[in-house]
Amino acid sequence: MVQIRIVALLLIAGLCALSPSGGHAQSSGRSRADGRADDPTTSLFAQSASQSLNRDFPGDDISFLLLDACTGAVLASRWEHPATPIPLGSLVKPFTALAYGELHEFKYPGHICRGTSTGCWRPRGHGAVDLTSAIAYSCNSYFRMLTANMSAAEVAPAAARFGLQPPAPGISGRALAGLGSQGPDDHGLGDQWLISPLSMARAYLELIRRRDQPGVALILSGMAQSARQGTGAEVGRALPHSDALAKTGTAPCTHARHAPGDGFTIVLAPVEQPQILLMVRVHGVPGAQAARTAGQMLRRIEP
Numbered sequence: 001m002v003q004i005r006i007v008a009l010l011l012i013a014g015l016c017a018l019s020p021s022g023g024h025a026q027s028s029g030r031s032r033a034d035g036r037a038d039d040p041t042t043s044l045f046a047q048s049a050s051q052s053l054n055r056d057f058p059g060d061d062i063s064f065l066l067l068d069a070c071t072g073a074v075l076a077s078r079w080e081h082p083a084t085p086i087p088l089g090s091l092v093k094p095f096t097a098l099a100y101g102e103l104h105e106f107k108y109p110g111h112i113c114r115g116t117s118t119g120c121w122r123p124r125g126h127g128a129v130d131l132t133s134a135i136a137y138s139c140n141s142y143f144r145m146l147t148a149n150m151s152a153a154e155v156a157p158a159a160a161r162f163g164l165q166p167p168a169p170g171i172s173g174r175a176l177a178g179l180g181s182q183g184p185d186d187h188g189l190g191d192q193w194l195i196s197p198l199s200m201a202r203a204y205l206e207l208i209r210r211r212d213q214p215g216v217a218l219i220l221s222g223m224a225q226s227a228r229q230g231t232g233a234e235v236g237r238a239l240p241h242s243d244a245l246a247k248t249g250t251a252p253c254t255h256a257r258h259a260p261g262d263g264f265t266i267v268l269a270p271v272e273q274p275q276i277l278l279m280v281r282v283h284g285v286p287g288a289q290a291a292r293t294a295g296q297m298l299r300r301i302e303p
């Protein structure tokens with residue numbers, strides 16, 4: 001079984017290398033209309049991954065999407081309504097950062113995060129942060145500063161470029177970085193930027209394809225750092241022999257069975273030339289904890 005997985009991954013890798021243009025899932029000849037892979041070897045890996053993930057990570061609390069990083073095709077999934085826009089919290093930060101960059105010649109300011117007093121989730125703060133460490137540690141203080149004067153209209157072009165649903169016109173400031181203004185008792189989604197999980201997963205694949213464009217390297221470097229020691233560190237812990245890119249997020253829960261929040265993690269592996277993307281949502285936990293589940297899942301399907 002392990003050998004089958006290795007062969008399948010190698011073949012996916014080979015096919016990916018042969019199509020440097022990447023190939024959007026929408027235009028790929030290797031994807032069926034429903035977005036699932038139809039290549040026989042890819043299908044073998046997809047079947048095996050789907051069986052493993054459903055068997056070893058059962059239950060309603062965990063949702064996942066496994067994508068072929070080259071084509072965007074869905075290899076395996078368990079996610080109700082993945083095309084329905086929902087709040088995805090800090091997963092949107094890379095795209096907000098690129099929108100900021102486009103408005104400021106890709107010059108990103110430094111910032112001192114003082115924790116609670118500057119609006120960060122980490123009470124004692126992150127100290128001096130730049131864009132890369134703000135992505136790695138998902139520093140809310142940095143992104144509050146970055147988005148303080150930003151409007152939905154300024155973010156919309158970058159969102160469109162990455163295939164994300166645009167923020168509603170009334171949304172501004174920190175909500176554009178996935179930071180809602182609501183308290184723990186307010187479950188309203190009116191001030192949230194709503195994006196479909198499938199669009200978000202594919203936006204991260206687009207990020208990889210645009211790795212040579214201004215600003216993107218800083219973000220990918222932050223995602224690599226996240227998986228090693230940042231909010232995605234549990235991914236690195238689960239994968240002692242390989243590196244990955246990770247981004248975490250926490251957002252208001254949209255399940256019928258309500259919890260204060262849901263944790264999200266997107267992982268891309270391997271780090272140099274990602275072949276697969278795994279997006280995971282765990283009900284009722286913070287994003288950093290969802291990273292542990294994502295890491296364990298990735299380990300289960302990696303050769």
Ligand SMILES: [Zn+2]
Nearest residue numbers: 113120126139
């Ligand atoms: Zn911070």
